[in-house]
Structure formats: structure tokens, C-alpha cells
Amino acid sequence: MEVVVNRRIRRKRRLVRLFFRLLLIFLVLATGAAVALLSYTKMQGPPPLNVPQTTVYYGADHTPIGEHHKGENRHWVALSTINQNIIDATIAIEDRRFYRHWGFDINRIGGAVIANLRARSAAQGASTLTQQYARNLYLSHDKTWKRKWNELLYSLRLEMNYDKDQILEGYLNTVYYGHGAYGIEAAAQHYFGKSAKNLSLAEASMLSGIPKGPSYYSPLFDFERAKKRQAIVLQSMVAYGVLNQVEADEAHLEPLNFVQNDLDHPSTIGPYFQDVVERQLIEEIGIDSALIDAGGLKVYTTLDPKMQKEAEYWVQKEMPDSELETALVAMDPRTGDVKALVGGKNYVESPLNRAVQTRRSPGSSFKPYLYYAALENGYTPASTLLSEPTTFNIDDGRDTWSPSNFNGNYAEDFITLLQAIAFSDNIYAVKTHLLLGTDRAVELAKRVGVESPLHNHASLALGTDIVTVLEMARGYSAFANGGMRVDPRFIEKVVDAEGEVVYESKPTLTQVLDPKLAFILTDLMTGMFDPYLNAHTSVTGRSIAHLINRPVAGKSGSTSTDSWMVGYTPQLVTSVWVGFNEGITLTHSTDGQRAKKIWANFTENALKGQPILPFEKPDGVVAVKMNPHNGLLATENCPTHRVTYFVEGTEPTKECPKPAPNGEEVEAIDEEAHEKEKFLDRFFKWFGH
16 A cells, blocks of 8 residues: 555656646746747847828918828827826826836736637737837738737837837827827827827827727717716726826816817818929929828928918909809019919819919010010100001011900000000000010010910010910019019928928029119009009009009900909019910900909908008119100199109100190100101001001
8 A cells, every 4th residue: 555655656746847847848948939039029120110190281480281191190299298198098098017018918918818719709909009009000900810929029029129108109109099180199189179298188088098999989979988988098097096086087077179170181271382382392302202191291381371361262252153263373572482372263173273284375464574675675664656556467478467455445646655554555565576576575574484485476465375374473573573583482491200301492583684674664564553544545453453552563464265463562473364274265244354353352461461562763763754645754734744763864854845725735745756656657557558
């Protein structure tokens, strides 16, 4: 009996020794495997932390005007700028042992494995914040064993190469909070209209409960369910030791004010403008489109949000509910900064940018280029030509052309350049164009920035070639700023996600015109708003002159299919076009006035509150009281006059003659000028038909 007992004792001892040996082997193997796994993850190096971030466009005042993202609206913020309530609430509800584990929690994993085996599925999760961050960065959200294994490997790589605060910052900037908001900053802005650094305890605890089920726990979908989830978060914070019960109860009772910003379809200011910016980022600056999609760039633009809203308002107010379209560009002539841009009535219905992509005939708004060339070649505001129906031989005599004035209105007399611009006299323009040579207007337009192809033909005087709305604003800027060609500027600078400036621009201006002549032309272009110039016809700006309460200069233009108004103050040039996409005829008489009304109302309201600036007269320019009908010096004998500017030495010296016996003013010019104009008249009669 004793032998049997001893055998049993020895067998048990052998089994115990075998168990401990196997356990030791297992522990050695497990330790080796753990060391190998940790060594492997360490050798793999830090995994890349590149995540899609929203590119934000800012206006000239550095306020956001729009965003660019591919469905993941995310704004990365540093952990130090995130409210502590969010940090505490997130750790309390998601991973209380976050600062004590190596990326995975053995206790939670064990419990989840048992639950999943019982359920015969991988439905139960035990992910730490590190694992969730790894999944957000690199993996799908499928509940499979393979994904969980890869999640573990990535988690170890994160833990081996980054500190806890870096991991927590990454998690808070990548986790999904519903409604297209990725990361705590986007969520705070979406739900509460504030930054993550300014969230209250109540707001933080509400947001921290959403990631478990962004659709299920969204307070915008089911407020009562979200409140129950908030209560669980607050109690977790009490258990975690960062709140007491009183604080938790008060936070749960605090009313919440949701602003419900629509991140899936963010509102934008100036969508046509932003399209131009994006094209320039890619085509001109050379930034990869993928970086714009997800690189978290900050693009600082020249757009003035206030002016843009005014432009969009007046377009909406003045344009009819029809197929008629419009475009507008407003620039600061002193810098070239584009302050407002409208490419059509409705961006959603038609993203075609008519301000930069469409070329149309500018009509008489092209004439200032011609008349500046005339001033360069001996014309003065007092230069006169005969305004009457005229037929011209063109194409080297192989054809004839009989342009007409609007509504067939002719002075049937000599008129000054001042009157020709104010009344938009076509005969005066064509005669000037042919006298100068048809290449002069082409050269001048290109000199000030018109890049569209222009042709040396007679009808160019009346604006028959096609240009863009942006080009017209650019060209007129040289008249407004003292003769400098400007490059339109849309982007001030681009800053990457790390805060580095990757692109920066400065205004580009080149002196191309004589400041004296630019000022004189500007003064002549104020004439379209001057009721005192009315004679055989009305000034072209009479219908809108009452809308403007500051010095402005400009020129309207019209063809059978297009209506234009381009004008400026010293600080703003605005170009407006109205017409049909297909170039069909404008049939309603009111359509020809819409461009003028949009321009006038926009100019007045966009500059509201800004200084009322005069056009600055340069040295070498003199002012005289000129009779606008004959170009002579006004006297008590013919007191009708307009203060008009000339290059010193070219101003009129002859006075108006004494009045006729019936007491009327004499409409006459001096003998020398009269003989000259009679010669030109004979020239055109010979040159014509």
C-alpha cells in the first residue's frame, strides 16, 4: 500500500514539474514572441500620420469663405488648444487606462474574445483609443479577425514611436462625429458654432458620446437618445475622478444650443471666385490637386466678403427669372486684387464662369482704349469731328460700311471728344479709329492687359471683337491708377498644414501709360454721368447718375446681344456684362439697363463707409472752363462750361465769340480748328462713299 502511495506522489510531482516546465517554456516563448513583436514594430518605424484635412479658403479679412474636402471635413488642432473637458470625457468613456497600456488592454481583449466566442462572431469590440486611431488612419471598420490583428500591429507601431499625447491628439483629430465632421474641431463648429477650445462641459460630454455611433447618437437625429448617452459620459467622468456628482448633474441639465452648420454642403462665399483660385493653385502655382483635396491648406485670397455679398445681392435683385445671364468682376486698381467676382446667376445650376471663361463683344465700352490712343496722338478733350450719317470704304475699298448712332441720333454738327465719349457717338469713334490707324487701339488695349485676340479692322472702334469681363476690369484699372498695368491677383498666400508658407504673392504693377493722359481720359469718362453735357442726345449714364454719390468714371457698351458697364472710382474698378449664353438678341428694352444698374448699385454699396476719394490730378495738367459744345474757353459771352483738364500747353486759348443778336450762345470754333475739321470732313467724304 505504501508503495502505491509513493508512486502516486512521484507521478504528481512529475506532472507538476512538467507543468511548470511547459509553463516556463510558454512564458519564454510568449516573452520571446512579445519581444520579437515589439522589436518588429519598432523596426518598422513610425507609421505615417497623414490624414485627409480640409483645405480652407479665406477672404481678404482672413475670415473663412469656403472649404475644399472630399467628404471628410477635418480641421487639425493641437492637443494644447482642445478644451480639457473634451480630453477628460473622451478618456473616461473610451479608454480609462489609456496612459497605462501599450496600445491594447489585455483585460478588455479577454472579455471581448469570450463574448465573441459565445456569440460566434466578432461583434464585441475592446479597442483602445490607440487602436481606434490606428483604424481611423490605416484600416477599414470591418469587424473581422484579420482587421483586428492589423489594428493591433499598427497600434503597437504607434505606441512604440509616438508619445501618448501625440496619439490622443491624433485620435481627437480623426474620429468621426457624424454629419461629415471628422475631428473635434469640425464637430465643435458643426454642432455648436465654436472652436473646440471654447466648449463647455455640457457640450464636451455631448460630443464625446457621439463616436460610439455617429448616426445613432447624433443629437440632431435623436436628442433624447443623445441625452442618455451624455449622462453615461458624465457618470464615466465621475468614476474616472475628473468630476464630482454635482458638476455632472449640472452639466446634464444645462441647455444646449445647436447651430447645425451644414458640413456636408458648406455654404461658400464666391463659388465662382473659388473655382478660379483652385485652378490657379494647380495650373499656375503648381500645387498637386491631391494636396488641395486633403492637405489641410490655408489659402488666403483677395476676396472681400462684404463686397462679394453686395455683388451677389445686386445680381439677384436686378436679374430677371429667365435665361438672361450676367457676370461681374471688381478689382482694386491700386493692387490688382480681385475683390468680388460673379460668374453667373446661380452656381449650382450653372458653374460656367462667365467672368473669365466667356468672351463677348464689349461694344462702346471698348472706346476708352481708342480714345487714350487718340490722346497720345495729338487729340485733346476739345478736338472736334463732325457727327453725321457717314458711309466708309473699308477692306481697301472692296466694301462699304455705314455705322450708326444709337436711335439714329446725330449732332449734324461738330462735337468735341468730351461730348463724343459722354454721348457714345459712333461716327466720332470710327473716324478717330481710321485717322489713327486701326493698329493703335489694338496696341493700347494689349498694353493695359487685354489678352484676347484683337483685329485691325474698322469695326473694332465699336467693340466688335470679343473679350472677357476680367480683361475689361484689368484694362480700365490702368486708367484708374495713374497708368499702371496690373496683374489680377486672387491669392495672397498659401500655408500648409504645418504652418509653413508654401506660396506668397505681391501686387504686380507696371507703368504703361502717361499719368497725365490717364487722368484726362478719366475726367472725360466722368462725362457719361454729367447732365450738363446734354445736347442732341442724353449722356449715357443719365439713368444711373442719381445712384452714385462719389466721383466715378466709366463707359457703357451695347451690341444687339450684349450689354456692358465698366467703371471705376480711385479704389475700385467694376466690369459688368449681361446677355444670353447663346449670344441671342436682347429683346427687352430693360435688358440694356441691367448692367448699368448692377454696376451703380454695387459700386455705391460696396464702398459704403469707405472714404470718398477724388481722382488725383498729376503735375502738368491744367483745368480750364471749356464750353463743351465747341471746345472754346467759356466767357460771360457763352457762360455754359464744364471744368475740363488738359496737358499743360494744349489747353484752348480762344474764347467763345460774342452772342448772336438774338441773345443765343454762338456754337462756333476758332478759325484754325475749323479749317482743320473742314479738311477732315472733306477727307472722310472722299474716303467714304
